[in-house]
Amino acid sequence: MSLGTATNGDDEVAAFEFIKDTDRLRLGRGVVGITAFLVVWWAGAQLTTPSYLLPGPVVTAVAFVELFVQTTPVALPLLGDVAIPTGLFKLGQSLLHYIPGLLLGGVGGIALGVSMGWSRRLDDYLTPIVRILRPIPPLAWVVFAILWFGIHHTGAAFIVFVGSLWINFYGAYSGVEGVSTDYTEVASSLGVETDWQMIRLVILPAAAPSVLTAFRTSIGRCWMIVVGAELFGAPGVGYEIINASNNLAVDTSVAYMLVISLVYVGMDVSFRTFERRVLAWR
Amino acid sequence: MALTDSTTESSHQRVTEAKIVVDGLSKRYDAHGGPVTALDDVNFQVGHGEFVCIVGPSGCGKTTLFRTIAGLESPTEGGIYVDDERVTDPGIDRGMVFQNYALFPWRTVRGNIRFGLDRPTCDCPNCEKRVQELINLVGLSGFEDAYPKELSGGMKQRVGIARALAVDPDVLLMDEPFGSLDPDTRDTLHAELLHIWRETSKTVLFVTHEVEEAVTLGDRVLVMAADPGRVSEVVDVSLDRPRQRTDIEFVEYVSEIRDSLGQ
Numbered sequence: 016m017s018l019g020t021a022t023n024g025d026d027e028v029a030a031f032e033f034i035k036d037t038d039r040l041r042l043g044r045g046v047v048g049i050t051a052f053l054v055v056w057w058a059g060a061q062l063t064t065p066s067y068l069l070p071g072p073v074v075t076a077v078a079f080v081e082l083f084v085q086t087t088p089v090a091l092p093l094l095g096d097v098a099i100p101t102g103l104f105k106l107g108q109s110l111l112h113y114i115p116g117l118l119l120g121g122v123g124g125i126a127l128g129v130s131m132g133w134s135r136r137l138d139d140y141l142t143p144i145v146r147i148l149r150p151i152p153p154l155a156w157v158v159f160a161i162l163w164f165g166i167h168h169t170g171a172a173f174i175v176f177v178g179s180l181w182i183n184f185y186g187a188y189s190g191v192e193g194v195s196t197d198y199t200e201v202a203s204s205l206g207v208e209t210d211w212q213m214i215r216l217v218i219l220p221a222a223a224p225s226v227l228t229a230f231r232t233s234i235g236r237c238w239m240i241v242v243g244a245e246l247f248g249a250p251g252v253g254y255e256i257i258n259a260s261n262n263l264a265v266d267t268s269v270a271y272m273l274v275i276s277l278v279y280v281g282m283d284v285s286f287r288t289f290e291r292r293v294l295a296w297r
Numbered sequence: 298m299a300l301t302d303s304t305t306e307s308s309h310q311r312v313t314e315a316k317i318v319v320d321g322l323s324k325r326y327d328a329h330g331g332p333v334t335a336l337d338d339v340n341f342q343v344g345h346g347e348f349v350c351i352v353g354p355s356g357c358g359k360t361t362l363f364r365t366i367a368g369l370e371s372p373t374e375g376g377i378y379v380d381d382e383r384v385t386d387p388g389i390d391r392g393m394v395f396q397n398y399a400l401f402p403w404r405t406v407r408g409n410i411r412f413g414l415d416r417p418t419c420d421c422p423n424c425e426k427r428v429q430e431l432i433n434l435v436g437l438s439g440f441e442d443a444y445p446k447e448l449s450g451g452m453k454q455r456v457g458i459a460r461a462l463a464v465d466p467d468v469l470l471m472d473e474p475f476g477s478l479d480p481d482t483r484d485t486l487h488a489e490l491l492h493i494w495r496e497t498s499k500t501v502l503f504v505t506h507e508v509e510e511a512v513t514l515g516d517r518v519l520v521m522a523a524d525p526g527r528v529s530e531v532v533d534v535s536l537d538r539p540r541q542r543t544d545i546e547f548v549e550y551v552s553e554i555r556d557s558l559g560q
Contacts, residue, residue: 197399200369203387205413205464212416220403296403296444 070266078266079273102274109241109251112171117237119172120179121230127180128187129222133214145184153178154243161247171241171249178240179233186229190222224297227290234286238279315342316468316500317366321375324361324526335361337525338375348494348501350515352508354558358526359504363472366502367393379468389413392461396473398453400445400460406432407441409456413464431459434493451482458490462497469494471503475510487513491538508558512550513540520557530557 053072060071070078082102089099099107131138131145156177160170194217202217219226245253252271259267324336335358343349353359364370366377368387377384379391387393400409410431414424421427432438435455445453454474461469475483491514494501505511511518515534522529532554540547 195399197395197397198401200367200387201393201395201399201401201460202412204367204389204391204393205460206389206416216412216415217401220401223403296405296446 074266075269079270112168116172116175120176124180124183125187128184132188132191166248171244174244182233190225194221317343318378323374334525346498350511352511353521357521357523389464391468392466394471394474396476435459468500
């Protein structure tokens with residue numbers, strides 16, 4: 016149907032075989048790398064005394080499994096008391112401030128970035144404010160998070176929001192600034208008259224690659240911020256990392272670190288897949 | 298059809314048959330080394346359904362002239378009139394085709410051609426049919442769902458032309474549309490453009506720096522000169538189409554224009 020498949024069928028097959036070969040090679044090297052890492056980790060742990068200073072891979076794996084074997088009773092609306100695996104429960108607590116913060120920051124940042132990238136006047140008014148506020152590390156806002164919301168879900172969500180806001184703001188702003196005037200000129204010759212039409216039909220699709228890359232960045236950065244916020248006492252995985260190590264259960268701390276890592280990898284891979292589908296035209 | 302001599306006189310009264318009137322048009326910029334006169338008192342008219350080529354060296358202001366007629370830049374002095382209406386903005390009465398195609402890369406061939414028909418204000422009961430007709434007109438059937446990145450340069454420009462035609466503008470403004478294409482593709486597209494022009498009876502203003510291209514296509518050729526940018530000569534090309542580049546008369550037209558350009 017398309018030119019690519021019509022004329023390049025044979026080339027594509029060849030290309031895929033080539034990719035398969037390099038993929039196999041990369042996979043093999045990856046396995047070697049991770050094995051070497053586990054061996055060094057294990058050896059390091061064996062040589063370390065007292066042993067809690069560096070829990071080895073086996074101890075950590077056991078602690079990881081325990082996170083999902085042990086349960087915590089939770090009073091849920093409608094369902095009443097339900098026993099939930101402790102690891103999932105703590106992860107759920109983190110998600111309660113991670114997801115609202117990430118999404119509100121994303122929507123707010125993209126809206127602000129698109130508006131400022133599009134309107135010269137708004138840009139003039141707001142740029143000085145943005146210049147001052149943007150460099151402030153999100154965790155510095157913990158003061159206001161505590162004062163305004165208390166250090167619970169809302170306070171932690173606020174800190175995540177600040178982090179997500181600026182990453183997404185900058186992605187949208189630079190994306191809109193980079194839209195070629197060719198597109199807007201052609202669009203205006205084809206009857207696009209209002210700002211909103213131009214933003215919807217030209218600016219947003221043209222800036223989408225930059226917007227989506229920024230959002231993907233914020234997915235990772237917000238996990239860092241979540242852990243930071245929880246070190247101040249908000250409940251969740253980050254809090255458990257500190258809590259467990261205070262009780263010298265460092266293996267549990269490392270297990271929670273792995274939970275964050277796995278969740279992040281899962282989200283990143285899903286978002287990349289979504290991104291590739293949306294930006295198939297690139 | 299050609300309106301001879303209309304360029305030499307400063308035509309302050311507008312002739313009613315003229316589709317486009319360029320009247321005392323000057324354009325000055327402030328550049329680093331002081332003000333630059335990109336266009337100096339340019340006057341000409343283009344008749345309904347006429348195919349006019351503008352040829353000139355780089356820096357003669359032909360792109361500025363194109364952009365001003367398109368409504369993308371405003372004149373310092375004088376004005377542009379289409380159907381006696383002063384041009385102030387881009388509009389759907391003037392379709393634009395660019396050298397770099399400027400296709401929307403996130404839209405398919407069909408999506409690009411539909412763009413002008415998708416406006417909320419556009420009531421278009423038969424959009425699908427019209428888009429398919431345009432796809433057939435420019436010879437792209439089978440590629441409806443391809444993205445621009447999958448197309449060759451010639452195919453991209455066919456999409457660019459179909460997209461401009463979709464909203465049925467009376468005027469087609471083309472800025473070196475075939476400048477990045479190889480000679481064979483360019484010859485094919487010349488023939489196709491002339492075919493489309495006959496089928497749709499559009500008024501075409503075609504900017505190029507290729508003298509032979511101008512003589513191949515135009516009813517008239519406006520020759521521009523630089524410093525300051527101005528129309529230095531107007532050549533009526535009274536040759537039947539399709540024109541052969543090896544014809545004696547064709548060659549004579551080309552050398553006449555080249556002389557005028559000082560090439």
